[in-house]
Amino acid sequence: MILEKKNILFLRNKDMENNKIDNLENEIADPNLQDELIHEINEENKRNPLYKRLAIGFAVLLVVAFGLTWFLTNPPKEAYSGVTDFLETIFNKDLIGYLIVGLLAQMVDGALGMAYGATATSFLVSIGVNTMNASASIHIAEVFTTGASGLSHLKFGNVNKKLFKNLLIPGIIGAVLGALILSLLQKGTIFSEDNVKNYIRPVTMVYTMILGIIVLRKALVKVQVKNKITKVTPLALVGGFMDSIGGGGWGPIVTSTLISSGRAINYTIGSVNLAEFFVALSSSLTFIIFAGLDPGLWQVIIGLIIGGIFAAPFAALLVNKVKKKPLMIFVGCFIIFLSINTLLKIAFNIDTFKSLATGITNLF
Template structure:
């Protein structure tokens, strides 16, 4: 299982540095290794919950984000979390009922759509608005609950296009942890019996990367940070499974 730990470390390193890539990359890789969606999605959500909290803590500690009471970053994170709760639960209801083939196909299709949408936006700046933040949160959380991934590219990319900077990564980590909590509880209440055999390996590998990621974000020039976020957005072929 060393390869699972390494995959989790690398995927979370990218995720906690650029605000995307953990579930979006790890889920299809685990599917390609032969695991089923219901073996993969719940444990990816569980590990993302724990590492999201850890990443938000380190981003706050190192000054990349500000999660003090009343801060703008905390408000945006809570709006993302609240607006996505219902969408995540709705997605879980579908996930336990949809045949495996269609669930796997959806994962690939959504990753492709995310990529195309961000590429079409290019460098165009979009003014900040709370309705847009709520809409992004709903769509991203629905995808997260259904596939285990796809949250970061929408939320982080949407924030950057709305004028946010390094703080977008910490906000995404905080909000994603809350969405994952809702999703994990939803799976527990759905009656499904997820296989948690992968959970310890994913948790161990992913947690190791969170302090390293926060340090990278702090030291990386903003222009290069934006460039790396754009390059990290999943390619249309990332989920050809």
């Protein structure tokens, strides 16, 4: 009887806490008035050791994903007999460059909730990796780096579990559908990946540029947002689909939309990053099964993974410690810059991001 009463009281308290968080999320969005929401979600995260369970799940999924990828791209005999040769081709001086690229790309993505693909692609192309191989490597590496990033955000209290759960399933469905459609289109030689990107990316970038302006305005001017996005399922579905079929879009579409609608910036970035692991895993496995993977890309992939995993905790700590208003200003400016750069690249073949990446890599 006593135990039953304790359980009833626990459930009532939990419902009250969840209602309090929901009510705070529905209040007028203002970076200066979100401290109470941040405190409530931190307390809720501490009471529920979700990150420990997710850590075990991540570890199992990563091992399964790596093993499945390896054996799908290598016959069993070669997989066992070529281990020594494989290690020699991976761990040499070329790995350092890919490791630095992974570190820089994950710092950007973990801190801003977007642009891992854009950052990594620009740096990889600048050091001699062709665009197609860069794209394939990034999709696989993202599975590992987003896992590390998501766990780091969870540990530092940057995750709203309710938002994460609402993003998870529709994001996975969208990612699988996008990867499946793109793989089938390529196999049937109806459209190339470049054709799809050239039609989809301009529309996406105009959309994200507008969102960037909204985020920047919200940080600089006290704007009262009365209609916050509460139904994130369609947003996650579109974000996952665009990320697979358009070569990127989960962060720019989902993160930008949620922040521009008034959600707390650190919880948006953390929750979107955590969900991105499952989105990346789903799309990568779909691509591998239906389109295959070049075994020669493992050095690039492993370099990106090591660098990204090393950077993930620092990026999550940065999001947790930096004040919300400066972070919103930086995120808004970065969204606008990324959108304009992509539009210039499509229209005039001008890539300022690549030029910047080349300049940085020349320093090394």
